[in-house]
Amino acid sequence: xxxxxxxxxxxxxxxxxxxxxxxxxxxxxxxxxxxxxxxxxxxxxxxxxxxxxxxxxxxxxxxxxxxxxxxxxxxxxxxxxxxxxxxxxxxxxxxxxxxxxxxxxxxxxxxxxxxxxxxxxxxxxxxxxxxxxxxxxxxxxxxxxxxxxxxxxxxxxxxxxxxxxxxxxxxxxxxxxxxxxxxxxxxxxxxxxxxxxxxxxxxxxxxxxxxxxxxxxxxxxxxxxxxxxxxxxxxxxxxxxxxxxxxxxxxxxxxxxxxxxxxxxxxxxxxxxxxxxxxxxxxxxxxxxxxxxxxxxxxxxxxxxxxxxxxxxxxxxxxxxxxxxxxxxxxxxxxxxxxxxxxxxxxxxxxxxxxxxxxxxxxxxxxxxxxxxxxxxxxxxxxxxxxxxxxxxxxxxxxxxxxxxxxxxxxxxxxxxxxxxxxxxxxxx
Amino acid sequence: xxxxxxxxxxxxxxxxxxxxxxxxxxxxxxxxxxxxxxxxxxxxxxxxxxxxxxxxxxxxxxxxxxxxxxxxxxxxxxxxxxxxxxxxxxxxxxxxxxxxxxxxxxxxxxxxxxxxxxxxxxxxxxxxxxxxxxxxxxxxxxxxxxxxxxxxxxxxxxxxxxxxxxxxxxxxxxxxxxxxxxxxxxxxxxxxxxxxxxxxxxxxxxxxxxxxxxxxxxxxxxxxxxxxxxxxxxxxxxxxxxxxxxxxxxxxxxxxxxxxxxxxxxxxxxxxxxxxxxxxxxxxxxxxxxxxxxxxxxxxxxxxxx
Numbered sequence: 001x002x003x004x005x006x007x008x009x010x011x012x013x014x015x016x017x018x019x020x021x022x023x024x025x026x027x028x029x030x031x032x033x034x035x036x037x038x039x040x041x042x043x044x045x046x047x048x049x050x051x052x053x054x055x056x057x058x059x060x061x062x063x064x065x066x067x068x069x070x071x072x073x074x075x076x077x078x079x080x081x082x083x084x085x086x087x088x089x090x091x092x093x094x095x096x097x098x099x100x101x102x103x104x105x106x107x108x109x110x111x112x113x114x115x116x117x118x119x120x121x122x123x124x125x126x127x128x129x130x131x132x133x134x135x136x137x138x139x140x141x142x143x144x145x146x147x148x149x150x151x152x153x154x155x156x157x158x159x160x161x162x163x164x165x166x167x168x169x170x171x172x173x174x175x176x177x178x179x180x181x182x183x184x185x186x187x188x189x190x191x192x193x194x195x196x197x198x199x200x201x202x203x204x205x206x207x208x209x210x211x212x213x214x215x216x217x218x219x220x221x222x223x224x225x226x227x228x229x230x231x232x233x234x235x236x237x238x239x240x241x242x243x244x245x246x247x248x249x250x251x252x253x254x255x256x257x258x259x260x261x262x263x264x265x266x267x268x269x270x271x272x273x274x275x276x277x278x279x280x281x282x283x284x285x286x287x288x289x290x291x292x293x294x295x296x297x298x299x300x301x302x303x304x305x306x307x308x309x310x311x312x313x314x315x316x317x318x319x320x321x322x323x324x325x326x327x328x329x330x331x332x333x334x335x336x337x338x339x340x341x342x343x344x345x346x347x348x349x350x351x352x353x354x355x356x357x358x359x360x361x362x363x364x365x366x367x368x369x370x371x372x373x374x375x376x377x378x379x380x381x382x383x384x385x386x387x388x389x390x391x392x393x394x395x396x397x398x399x400x401x402x403x404x405x406x407x408x409x410x411x412x413x414x415x416x417x418x419x420x421x422x423x424x425x426x427x428x429x
Numbered sequence: 430x431x432x433x434x435x436x437x438x439x440x441x442x443x444x445x446x447x448x449x450x451x452x453x454x455x456x457x458x459x460x461x462x463x464x465x466x467x468x469x470x471x472x473x474x475x476x477x478x479x480x481x482x483x484x485x486x487x488x489x490x491x492x493x494x495x496x497x498x499x500x501x502x503x504x505x506x507x508x509x510x511x512x513x514x515x516x517x518x519x520x521x522x523x524x525x526x527x528x529x530x531x532x533x534x535x536x537x538x539x540x541x542x543x544x545x546x547x548x549x550x551x552x553x554x555x556x557x558x559x560x561x562x563x564x565x566x567x568x569x570x571x572x573x574x575x576x577x578x579x580x581x582x583x584x585x586x587x588x589x590x591x592x593x594x595x596x597x598x599x600x601x602x603x604x605x606x607x608x609x610x611x612x613x614x615x616x617x618x619x620x621x622x623x624x625x626x627x628x629x630x631x632x633x634x635x636x637x638x639x640x641x642x643x644x645x646x647x648x649x650x651x652x653x654x655x656x657x658x659x660x661x662x663x664x665x666x667x668x669x670x671x672x673x674x675x676x677x678x679x680x681x682x683x684x685x686x687x688x689x690x691x692x693x694x695x696x697x698x699x700x701x702x703x704x705x706x707x708x709x710x711x712x713x714x715x716x717x718x719x720x721x722x723x724x725x726x727x728x729x730x731x732x733x734x735x
């Protein structure tokens with residue numbers, strides 16, 4: 001195993017052949033089972049396709065199969081000798097940004113498809129922008145349908161160069177919501193329908209010096225961007241009150257950034273009280289250290305008033321405690337953002353109320369931001385957010401888990417927007 | 430089953446990551462809902478889920494009951510196992526009964542058909558009667574293509590129905606469980622696990638399972654290409670060939686629609702080896718209920734099924 005589990009998001013415009021590519025990956029890496037294959041052949045014939053239509057492997061809903069389109073994010077699982085993969089396959093039509101943001105929020109790698117004939121479209125720019133915004137560490141540009149451009153090396157180089165320029169502009173523009181260079185880009189020329197450079201090297205493109213897509217996915221290192229000390233949002237207080245554990249008081253949670261060690265001096269926020277970690281517990285025994293992503297129970301030397309929503313922060317720079325932040329929002333709902341309303345804000349283990357004011361909106365074609373007063377479906381823009389209770393936050397660039405939030409409709413409970421903290425303002429109250 | 434198609438790797442790092450994710454989800458449920466319940470059938474996925482719940486709240490107790498939707502067509506080994514497990518983990522058992530729903534006229538049994546689909550009504554009745562607001566299930570996205578579209582927190586409307594075209598986007602690990610009165614949220618902590626992950630975990634954690642998951646001899650017959658055990662619920666038809674075979678079950682559901690597979694695996698480790706080598710999915714091989722059509726699972730899920 002290289003790094004255990006690699007989470008991949010795939011994105012492309014309509015008809016780029018993305019479902020076919022994912023189907024091809026599953027098919028050629030022999031993940032597709034015999035019964036799925038015979039069901040696939042049967043369905044392909046019934047729907048009038050010429051041969052087995054690989055896209056039908058991933059289009060799981062009836063409406064998707066009937067219309068020949070992908071509607072919703074589908075998750076696929078496969079393992080090779082080197083790695084296990086979770087692949088979020090995100091559709092390219094109406095709710096494109098919504099689906100891409102959803103898939104990218106948990107991804108280590110983004111595979112962005114382009115049709116070699118169509119080139120880098122507005123939607124491709126949007127996909128690159130979303131991947132860069134969400135700080136997905138590695139983008140693979142899969143240039144598909146190379147057979148339809150006569151396997152042209154020049155065309156491939158041109159598209160790889162354009163994508164690279166888009167990313168550079170996004171990351172270096174002074175008004176860009178993305179403040180620093182973070183994303184690596186690799187381009188691969190493929191023919192998803194025939195399998196060229198998907199699992200095995202294509203003999204029709206001898207000029208391509210790189211490795212096939214699957215090999216690339218197997219070897220990409222997982223990069224973690226956290227640059228802050230330990231962050232531990234408390235989910236629950238564990239007080240068993242049973243024989244043997246009468247005095248046990250522990251704080252259950254998952255390490256959201258950095259790590260926390262036995263003996264660490266910690267600060268509990270928002271109260272600001274300090275204590276020392278006396279035990280890092282799991283059902284399997286005590287640990288010396290809880291690393292990023294571990295679900296553990298912490299015990300502290302002092303009996304403090306700690307509840308769900310509090311954050312236990314390790315030694316070093318602490319998170320901010322504030323009611324006022326600037327965030328980049330991806331608006332995911334049909335109904336546009338309103339400055340008149342209040343929203344629920346889900347952030348780490350907190351759920352608070354707040355109001356939102358739009359500052360600007362990103363024009364995905366020009367990659368410039370301009371002043372705006374609302375955000376609609378698929379829009380990306382910066383907002384200022386004021387909350388009724390304090391949040392314990394970091395900037396997303398420094399700590400994605402404690403720097404991300406979602407906006408929720410108070411009445412329906414619908415998830416309206418994904419947010420990434422870009423700035424922390426002084427708490428006015 | 431001797432050829433190896435997929436490597437039978439022991440992905441300890443991947444399994445650890447999946448466990449950490451599941452513990453986090455279980456704790457989010459306990460921390461943000463009033464009345465959660467865990468669906469427990471005695472099937473391997475619900476067994477793993479219950480085991481994870483015991484770890485999530487350790488050294489405390491599991492802070493919610495478990496519910497079994499009982500079709501009345503059970504494998505006796507599984508019922509015995511269910512009662513032992515409930516006692517071992519110290520959880521309260523709620524039974525939602527299909528035979529009672531039939532007797533009360535809530536559902537109508539069609540002779541010769543499986544009771545599988547009939548489970549939906551008692552399940553929803555049970556959720557309403559106990560006012561459960563979060564219903565934890567062991568469904569995995571790799572099982573079936575409609576399930577591949579499922580969220581980890583998935584809202585059901587006041588009729589218990591799933592609308593796959595109107596699902597909430599799910600971002601980072603910020604699960605949104607907000608719902609209106611009468612609605613409830615299905616929660617699937619094993620969403621990202623595969624069948625092989627579940628078995629690797631069973632081996633690593635030494636989790637006990639109902640005995641029918643391991644090879645044993647029993648009288649079987651072949652129906653629709655699948656091996657069906659001869660039981661009181663599935664008697665042999667006159668003239669039907671019955672023979673004794675060494676089999677195990679890959680899934681455990683209603684006895685009338687769950688098939689066995691030929692196997693010599695008597696221990697979890699050898700089950701892992703067999704599953705890593707198989708070229709047929711667990712539902713395709715053993716679940717008659719999913720063979721009724723390309724959208725069989727989607728249709729049942731829309732109605733409120735697991």
